[in-house]
Amino acid sequence: MRETTFDGYAIGIDLGGTRIKGVLIDLQSGEPVQQLSVDTRDGNAGNWKQEIREMVSALKQLSFDEVKGIGLAAPGIASADNQMIINMPGRMQGLEGFDWQALLQHPVFVLNDAHAALVAEAHYGSATGHSHALMLTLGTGVGGGLWLNGKLFQGNANRAGHLGHMILDVHNPELDITNVPGSLEQAIGNATVPQRTFYKYNDTRELVAAYRQGEPIATRAWLDAVRQLAAGLASLINIFSPEVIVLGGGITQADDALFGPLATFMDIYEWRPKGTAVPIKKASFTDLSGSIGAAVCSVKTFQFNQTV
Structure with a gap:
């Protein structure tokens, strides 16, 4: 509605x-x-x-x-x-x-x-009608937002929702811009594609194109990034129990190359006590x-x- x-x-x-x-x-x-x-x-x-x-x-x-x-x-x-x-x-x-x-x-x-x-998205798009929703924007970095009890939750100092800065690998020696190691942003953000592909690819568009062709380095790098995204989303589901997760940003233009393997990894990682998965939707707006x-x-x- x-x-x-x-x-x-x-x-x-x-x-x-x-x-x-x-x-x-x-x-x-x-x-x-x-x-x-x-x-x-x-x-x-x-x-x-x-x-x-x-x-x-x-x-x-x-x-x-x-x-x-x-x-x-x-x-x-x-x-x-x-x-x-x-x-x-x-x-x-x-x-x-x-x-x-x-x-x-x-x-x-x-x-x-x-x-x-x-x-x-909450008023007119993919999260319309939901009281509890999460959004991640996948682009150069990874941003996010929390829609809780029908309201945007900004938290203390308006800092809430920086979901890209969750830690996925505490042993990673590289720190992101918020000084946390092994963040989701480092795992899938467009800015880190060269480092994640031994400097073979410059951005996500090149990486996904090579993945579609079955190139080994691209396949490993892309699927590892999507696997870490799934792990992050599974963690957020356990913490917030949203009705829907919306993914936006330029990386979502990968379409089936993103949402296909993501669904496979979510089948492994997501806790589904009632047997129902939390829907993951592509943002309506670009x-x-x-x-x-x-x-x-x-x-x-x-x-x-x-x-x-």
Whole structure:
């Protein structure tokens, strides 16, 4: 059942390392009425801040009615009041601590990009109608989000849901960006493909293509990554007991090469006391999930003073 407690239009912005995506959505259906996209040009904060200001202005002019809220999704950890990103080391210089309300002259709900993707899926996509859901975004790294008791759970300091930083191999000498060893992000994230394939392959697309051809190194590396993903998902099921798990991000474009072996490994690892497996679904939204989720959060927070 779709969310039907509000209607009208809202703007959502997804600030990514490569592209900035903006949408004007119909809140009743979740459908983008208008969408815009520009290059981020990370490294020059003045440029992408100006691009976002111009994008929001353009989307307002394209709206059929008053814009009821503005939301922004970005990498990193949002402040406790969801007004800004307070932690994003090493990338997006100028993002940490930036006051979006001052720039846009309008209240702005700011949240982690994977959290925003989950909100989109919970309201309009693959997690619709569920009170308890998990989402993992499989891309350059591995992000995630928790939908518990019908709400986005951000936890203390808004740090919850960083599911890619669970530890799968405590003996791995390599530490990820949160200083944990052998994380899920290291196991399947696109950034570690060269190391995992003896520098034979540069990214997941190359790796999966070679796996489909039966190349031995690719087969070993890919199936080991999917096996570790299954182990991580089985652990999350034991901890949270979700009704559904949603997988998004570029790596899910592997389709049957991912979901086929993943189902096989889940048959081995998942605890099924009632004999029923937790469904694992591909995300309904692709590159617009962050912006759609951010738009929803802006209205739920500012117009109705509700949690998302």
